Amino acid sequence: MDQIEVAGLRIAFERRGEGPPLVLLHGWPSNSREWRRQLDALSVEFTVVAWDAPGAGQSSDPPDTFRLADWADCLAAFIDSLRLERPHVAGLSFGGGLALELYRRHPAVPRTLILTSAYAGWAGSLPAEVVRERLELMLRNCALPSHWWAPAWIKTLLSEDASDDMVAELMLIASEIHPAGTRVAMRAFAEADLRDVLPRVDVPTLLLYGDSDVRAPRDVWEPLHSGIRSSKLVLLPGVGHMIDIEAAERFNTEVRAFLRAIQH
Numbered sequence: 001m002d003q004i005e006v007a008g009l010r011i012a013f014e015r016r017g018e019g020p021p022l023v024l025l026h027g028w029p030s031n032s033r034e035w036r037r038q039l040d041a042l043s044v045e046f047t048v049v050a051w052d053a054p055g056a057g058q059s060s061d062p063p064d065t066f067r068l069a070d071w072a073d074c075l076a077a078f079i080d081s082l083r084l085e086r087p088h089v090a091g092l093s094f095g096g097g098l099a100l101e102l103y104r105r106h107p108a109v110p111r112t113l114i115l116t117s118a119y120a121g122w123a124g125s126l127p128a129e130v131v132r133e134r135l136e137l138m139l140r141n142c143a144l145p146s147h148w149w150a151p152a153w154i155k156t157l158l159s160e161d162a163s164d165d166m167v168a169e170l171m172l173i174a175s176e177i178h179p180a181g182t183r184v185a186m187r188a189f190a191e192a193d194l195r196d197v198l199p200r201v202d203v204p205t206l207l208l209y210g211d212s213d214v215r216a217p218r219d220v221w222e223p224l225h226s227g228i229r230s231s232k233l234v235l236l237p238g239v240g241h242m243i244d245i246e247a248a249e250r251f252n253t254e255v256r257a258f259l260r261a262i263q264h
Contacts, residue, residue, distance in 0.1 A: 001032075001058055006077045012058035013051040013078075017043025020111075020263060021087035022255075023079060024050040025095030027117070027242075028185050029138070029177045031057030033169075034092070037248035042255065049087075051078060053098070055181020062181060067188045068121065072101040076109055088259055090114035092244055093216070094185065097121050100194045103201060112262055113201065114255055115231075116208040117216045117241045118224065121192025125220045135190040142179040150174035159212040159240040166245055198227030205231040206258045208251065210239030232258070 001012045014032055016039050024035045032050040042048050052059040054066065054074055062070065075098065079087060089110040091099035096118020103110055119125040122134065141149040154170045205228050209221045225233045234254050239247045 001052075003058070004078070004081055006074055006081060009054050009062060009074060010058075010060040011051055011054065011074070011078055013049055013082075014039060015047065015049045015082070017045070017047050019046045020259070021084040022046040022048050022259070023075075023084065023087045023089050024048065025075070025089065025091035025098050026050070026053065026056065027093030027095055028053075028056065028189070029182045030173050031176060033057070033173050033176075034242065034244055038244060038252060038255075041248070041252045045256070046088075046259070047084070049082065049084065051075075053095075053185075055178050055185050057176065061178055062184055064184055066184050068098065068101045068192045069105060071098055071185075071188070072105045075102055076106040079109060086111040088112045088114065088262075090116065090255065091118060092116040093118065093241065094189055097189060097192055097194060100197050100201075101192070103203070104194065104197045107200075107202075110203055112203050112259065113205040114208065114258070115205065115224065116243050116251070117210065117213055118207070119189075119216060119220055120194040120198060120224060120227075122190045124193035124195045125216075125223070131190050135186055138186045139183060142177070142182050146171070146174040146177060156215050157241045158246055159210070159238055161238060162240065162246050166242075169245065170242070195223070195227065198224060199229070201228045201230065203230065204258075204262050206254065207231050207233045208236065208243055208254060209233070210236045210241065210243050210247070212238055213241045215241045
């Protein structure tokens with residue numbers, strides 16, 4: 001992976017292909033590994049860049065004071081440093097919320113938004129009790145070896161039809177967790193409420209969700225779809241939260257068609 005320093009933080013990333021830029025933002029606790037199928041398939045016609053967010057993968061940990069706005073400012077500086085002019089921005093789960101926060105703070109940066117299994121922040125999409133439970137669980141998990149908690153976590157990410165290889169892939173990603181960075185990220189996302197951003201989004205937006213997603217079900221995606229006037233919603237049957245892994249071919253097809261329609 002390549003590395004660059006942004007605002008005093010080491011940011012690792014993978015870049016492939018040539019063409020209009022497409023920036024991929026991973027979920028949490030995850031890293032850019034989750035996008036390998038998109039790096040392979042979409043780099044045929046796009047410059048695809050998948051970063052390790054501060055606190056994940058091979059990037060350095062952010063300070064304890066980091067909040068979602070700081071990740072968004074770091075992302076904007078990262079995009080500028082790589083000279084990715086008006087990129088398409090795709091984010092999954094936490095990454096989808098980060099894409100919305102990027103739009104809030106830097107609306108001239110994204111050409112389009114592709115929000116996958118996304119939240120308007122946990123506080124903006126989930127009941128307070130659910131937010132508290134998720135946050136407490138993740139904070140406890142950070143103190144434990146990944147093989148103790150990852151199997152139960154993965155069951156909430158994939159449908160029952162997902163392959164053993166997909167489970168193994170997510171186990172590997174979980175083993176690379178940054179405990180300190182994850183604690184900061186989860187606290188930031190637990191308090192994030194991006195509902196006020198939705199009616200202000202004025203770029204073409206694709207919403208991708210799995211209809212078997214137990215983490216971001218209808219109560220999560222429906223307000224995003226109704227709130228973002230320009231959004232197109234695609235529901236993938238029989239698919240869980242990690243659409244980029246479990247339904248990679250369909251994901252790539254939908255993204256490719258969406259972006260081709262924008263560019264022509």
